[in-house]
Amino acid sequence: MLGLLAHLHAALVFLPNNGGPAWAGPGGGAGAVYDVVRYGARPDGMTDATLPFLRAWADACRSPRPATVLVPPGVFLVGSATFMGPCATRAVTFAVAGTLLAPSGYGWDSASPGRWLTFESVEGLAVSGGTLDGRGAPLWACKQQQPQQPRLHCPSGASSLTISNSRDVVVDGLRSMNSELFHVVVLQSNGVTLNRVTVDAPEDSPNTDGIHIHMSSHVSVYDANIRTGDDCVSVGPGNSNLWIERVACGPGHGISIGSLGHQQGLDMEDVQNVTVKTTWFTGTSNGLRIKTWGSSKQGFVRGVTFEDATMTGVHNPIIIDQNYCPQKVGCSDRSSSIKISEVKYVDIRGWSTTPVAVTFNCSRSHPCSGISMQDVKLMYDRRVAKSSCRNVQGRSVGLVLPPSCL
Ligand SMILES: *[C@@H]1O[C@H](CO)[C@@H](O)[C@H](O)[C@H]1NC(C)=O
Numbered sequence: 001m002l003g004l005l006a007h008l009h010a011a012l013v014f015l016p017n018n019g020g021p022a023w024a025g026p027g028g029g030a031g032a033v034y035d036v037v038r039y040g041a042r043p044d045g046m047t048d049a050t051l052p053f054l055r056a057w058a059d060a061c062r063s064p065r066p067a068t069v070l071v072p073p074g075v076f077l078v079g080s081a082t083f084m085g086p087c088a089t090r091a092v093t094f095a096v097a098g099t100l101l102a103p104s105g106y107g108w109d110s111a112s113p114g115r116w117l118t119f120e121s122v123e124g125l126a127v128s129g130g131t132l133d134g135r136g137a138p139l140w141a142c143k144q145q146q147p148q149q150p151r152l153h154c155p156s157g158a159s160s161l162t163i164s165n166s167r168d169v170v171v172d173g174l175r176s177m178n179s180e181l182f183h184v185v186v187l188q189s190n191g192v193t194l195n196r197v198t199v200d201a202p203e204d205s206p207n208t209d210g211i212h213i214h215m216s217s218h219v220s221v222y223d224a225n226i227r228t229g230d231d232c233v234s235v236g237p238g239n240s241n242l243w244i245e246r247v248a249c250g251p252g253h254g255i256s257i258g259s260l261g262h263q264q265g266l267d268m269e270d271v272q273n274v275t276v277k278t279t280w281f282t283g284t285s286n287g288l289r290i291k292t293w294g295s296s297k298q299g300f301v302r303g304v305t306f307e308d309a310t311m312t313g314v315h316n317p318i319i320i321d322q323n324y325c326p327q328k329v330g331c332s333d334r335s336s337s338i339k340i341s342e343v344k345y346v347d348i349r350g351w352s353t354t355p356v357a358v359t360f361n362c363s364r365s366h367p368c369s370g371i372s373m374q375d376v377k378l379m380y381d382r383r384v385a386k387s388s389c390r391n392v393q394g395r396s397v398g399l400v401l402p403p404s405c406l
C-alpha cells in the first residue's frame with residue numbers, strides 16, 4: 001500500500017493512523033479512502049470497471065468527511081461514466097495513479113452521448129494525476145474517410161473528461177491522450193483550475209481540442225502542454241474571467257476564442273475578460289486566434305489580453321477571422337454580428353511560415369475596435385512579415401513589426 005501511495009500526487013499528505021491509511025485532503029481534515037480495487041475493479045485493461053468506479057464514487061460522495069476515490073496503478077477499462085454530485089462533503093478527491101482506458105471501437109457513449117468521463121454538479125473536487133486513454137483512432141479513421149460530411153457517417157465521438165455544472169474544482173497533473181473528441185471540457189462551471197494538464201493526440205486527428213471552455217467563469221489553466229489535431233485551447237461562447245498561462249501548443253490549431261456565431265439555440269455568445277499569457281506555439285496552424293462565423297447571431301468578445309507569446313513556425317501567428325468557415329461549404333456571405341473590442345497583443349515574437357503574420361479580418365457590419373499592439377516582432381523567411389486589416393480600428397505602441405495596419 002505504501003509503495004502505491006508514493007505514486008500519488010503530492011496534493012495529498014499521507015498520515016499514519018491507528019486503523020490503517022488515512023488522508024488529509026486539501027481541506028486539512030482526515031479523509032476516508034475508497035479504492036476502486038476494493039469495489040471489484042481489476043487493473044488488467046480488460047475487465048469492465050465502470051460499475052466499481054461508480055460505486056466507489058457514490059460512497060465517497062456520500063461521505064460527510066473529506067473523501068478520496070483512489071485509482072491505483074494499472075490499466076482500468078472504463079465505459080461512459082458520470083460521477084454525479086452534489087456530494088455530502090466539499091472535499092472529494094479523485095486520485096489516480098493508473099490509466100483509464102476507454103472501450104475499443106466507437107459509438108460506446110450512447111448512455112451519455114458525447115462524453116466519456118463526466119463530473120456533474122460537484123462542489124469542491126480535486127482530480128489528481130492519472131492518464132486517460134480515449135482510444136480515438138477508429139473514430140478518426142471514420143471521419144477522415146468522410147471529410148466532407150463526417151457527421152452523416154460517423155458519430156461525433158466522446159470528449160474524454162467533462163467538468164459540468166460544478167464549482168471549485170482543481171485538476172492537477174492529468175494526462176489525456178487520443179480522445180475521440182475534445183480532451184478536457186469545462187462546461188457551465190465556475191471556479192475551475194487546470195494545472196499541469198498534458199494532452200497528446202496526432203496532428204491529423206479531427207476535433208481533438210485539448211481544453212475546451214464553454215459557458216463558464218473563473219476558469220484558469222496553468223502549465224499545460226498540448227499536442228493535438230485541433231485547437232490546443234478553445235474558448236467557446238458564454239465565458240468570462242478566464243486566465244490561461246504557460247501553455248505550450250503544437251502541433252495544433254492554436255489558442256482560439258470561438259468559433260462563435262454558430263451554436264444552435266444559444267442567444268448570447270459573449271466572451272469577456274480573457275487573459276492568455278506566456279505561450280509557446282511550435283508548428284501550429286494558428287497562434288492567437290479569434291474566430292466567428294458570418295451570421296446574424298448577436299454577441300461580443302470584449303477585454304482580451306494576449307501577452308508574451310513565442311511563435312516558432314506558425315501559419316497565422318495573430319489572426320482575427322470573422323468569416324470563419326473551415327469546410328468552405330455552405331458558408332454564409334453575411335457579415336458577423338459579433339462585435340470584437342478591447343483586444344491587446346503585447347510582447348509577441350517569432351516567425352511565421354506565411355508572409356502575412358498578422359490578419360485582422362473583421363466584420364463589415366460590426367468592425368473590430370480598440371485593438372492594440374505593443375512590442376510585436378514577427379518575421380517571415382528572415383524578413384519582416386506583413387499584416388492585413390479589414391474593418392478594424394486600433395493603435396500600436398512601441399516596436400510593432402510587421403508595421404501595423406491599424
Ligand atoms: C478578469 O478575470 C480575472 C481572472 O479570473 C479576474 O481575476 C479579474 O478580477 C477579472 N476582471 C474583472 C474586471 O472582472
Ligand SMILES: *[C@@H]1O[C@H](CO)[C@@H](O)[C@H](O)[C@H]1NC(C)=O
Binds near residue numbers: 323359361388390
Ligand atoms: C477575409 O474575409 C474575406 C471574406 O470572406 C475573404 O474573402 C478574405 O480572403 C479574407 N482575408 C484574409 C486575409 O483572410
